[in-house]
Amino acid sequence: MPGLPPDGEPVPRDGSLPAAALASVGERGFGVYVHVPFCASRCGYCDFNTYTAAELAGGVTRESYADLVLDELRLAARVLDGTAPKARTVFFGGGTPTLLPADDLARILDGVDATFGLAEDAEISTEANPESVDPAYLARLLDAGFTRVSLGMQSAARHVLAVLDRKHSPGRAAQAAVEARETGFGHVNLDLIYGTPGERDEDWAASLDAAVAAGVDHVSAYSLIVEDGTRLAARIRRGELAMPDDDVAADRYLAADATLSAAGLDWYEVSNWARDEAARCRHNLLYWQGGDWWGFGPGAHSHVGGVRWWNVRHPSAYAARLAEGVSPGEGRELLADEDRYLEDVLLRLRIVDGIRVTSLAPPGPEKAARAVADGLLDEEAFAEGIARLTLRGRLLADAVVRDLLPD
Template identity: 55%
Template sequence: MFGLYIHVPFCATRCGYCDFNTYTPTEAETSHEQYLRALGRELELAEIGPADTVFIGGGTPSLLGADGLGRIMDMVREHVGLRPGAEVTTESNPESTSPAYFEGLLEAGFTRISLGMQSASAPVLRVLERAHTPGRAAAAAGEALAAGFGHVNLDMIYGTPTETDDDVRATLDAILATGVDHVSAYSLIVEDGTAMARKIRRGELPAPREEAYASRYELIASTLADAGFGWYEVSNWARPGGECEHNLIYWRGGSWWGAGPGAHSTLGTRRFFNVKRPERYAAALERGELPIGGEETLTAADLEFERIMLGLRLREGVPREWIPAAAEGVVDKHAKGGLLTVGERVTVTDAGRLLVDGIVTDILAAE
């Protein structure tokens, strides 16, 4: 399968934990219209396709409105093409959506919506510096479902400073009440250079408690399992048929083109990325050049590392023959410790999900 990722670099405000390639109105030197024209030119020059999946992320794609996102899909159809039954997803921030917005997206050919909920707790949202009110994300999910979307995802973040177990339970209750078929749950990572990192350094916020991550993850996993959601990637759960096909392309080592400022692409053994600043991105395309900022050729060792690292995060695991001979002892050790199941495929157990990064490190270090 071949995926197309499109990065929208605009946000109304910057969340305190975010280190993505995004620009607020006071930071952006490129208008939405200039961005859309440049994006169309990139898709034309790329000479790729057709796409099995399209994923528009950001940033805040919903700031472009249904009309702007519909224009992007017109460009995709013209310059890239879509396979029959293609999955077409856009991320959206709850505060920039409405029933009319979702109806417009459905008419434009989108099949999947991903909403950034993060938490149902007002104090937690304030710490994260999210703009929406606690109930808005759930309401937006209801609007998307009412418009006719069969696949709707809600993102949540756990491990925020000041967060309690009750906050996590309230968020899960709110998610399950909506009827969505997909949930993504990510532990908070405090990135250097973010507003949150500066507040923690100054003592204005406590640092996240590492010991809370495991207990919160277990709470999330057990609650979603009881509600009929199955995990298919360590941080992602879905009802049957609700899995995100685009993200599975990444995790299964497929190929994709990343369009937009700062987007990354992988085509076989070739990996490259676009320049980050929207004005540099647009200027390169105005000259008729692809806005590539750098690239590398992946070696066999690189590919082996990534397919094990990503594959073990999936419920399906990896074929046994992918495990290097030098690491078989490590795999057997983790199997005896209850962290791996070994047969024709090597998969992580429920206990192993909590330690998957360390397991991968052990396997690759042994080689």
């Protein structure tokens, strides 16, 4: 997970949760996140909790990792003690989950099924780097029950990939997406990044066109964020690269929406477009709609019944906690009703379903009416009692949300 967690309070050694949390688990759905912290190399813009083989020399290995996750699954089974419903979604993220053997991902998925059970129509996703999968690997994932693949494309321009320190060739991501579809995956996503220093209008247009031509049913497009402590931030600080420009990023977003909409991919979250409702990422919707999930792996975050906690970040520390038979949780927060309300507004307003105007605390409804007049919220939706962002509102989503929150 990116960034550093808050301080929080200590997690009980046995990982136990308050009775109130156990009583309400899964009321808005329940899912599982599995963090795989390995990367073949570190991208210059990334501040996620990931490690190369050299950084983990003598410590946790890819070969032993599945067993560690299965250990945490056993802890989760003891903590939840049958209170969780079957998992609607399972998402393997990273890092690069597909650096593990496909059989190990399958073994972890079997462990999730044995611990919680999987809903009959469960969405099972994995992230993948384009160079980390081939048709045989994809076929094994499909056979294991995976239903969705999300590939990190970022750009179709060689010089943009070089600035981002991506190792795959410009055409490999689209090729991998085609391979996934031909293998039998019904849902394939391509991740794009816009606003990279040196990216031209035509580079971004070519990236969008390549994603559309790959025939995927989902595209995510994110503005490049320069995170402190990354190689990219250091290069910008030294003057080797220009800082991303907000006006350019806005233009890139408008171009993305126009191209993807014309290709039949409609926005359903500020940074995500899907072919239809079935193609939407249900795991991410679980986050945005305030559901519950258990996050497995070093640095993974979880949320169950209003309790949010996060695991120790380093794989060796994670392994040591599990070897002692104690929770790998480093800290947790018990969210007050006000905290949950603020997060609900923040996240729900980002999705196309929006949020009911009557659920906004005063003076939220009056502020929403002003946002409609300013062209930031959809007038027709507002007439039906829903606050939904317009295209202009999506460009200013953070500001719109802040304005609707209590003073």
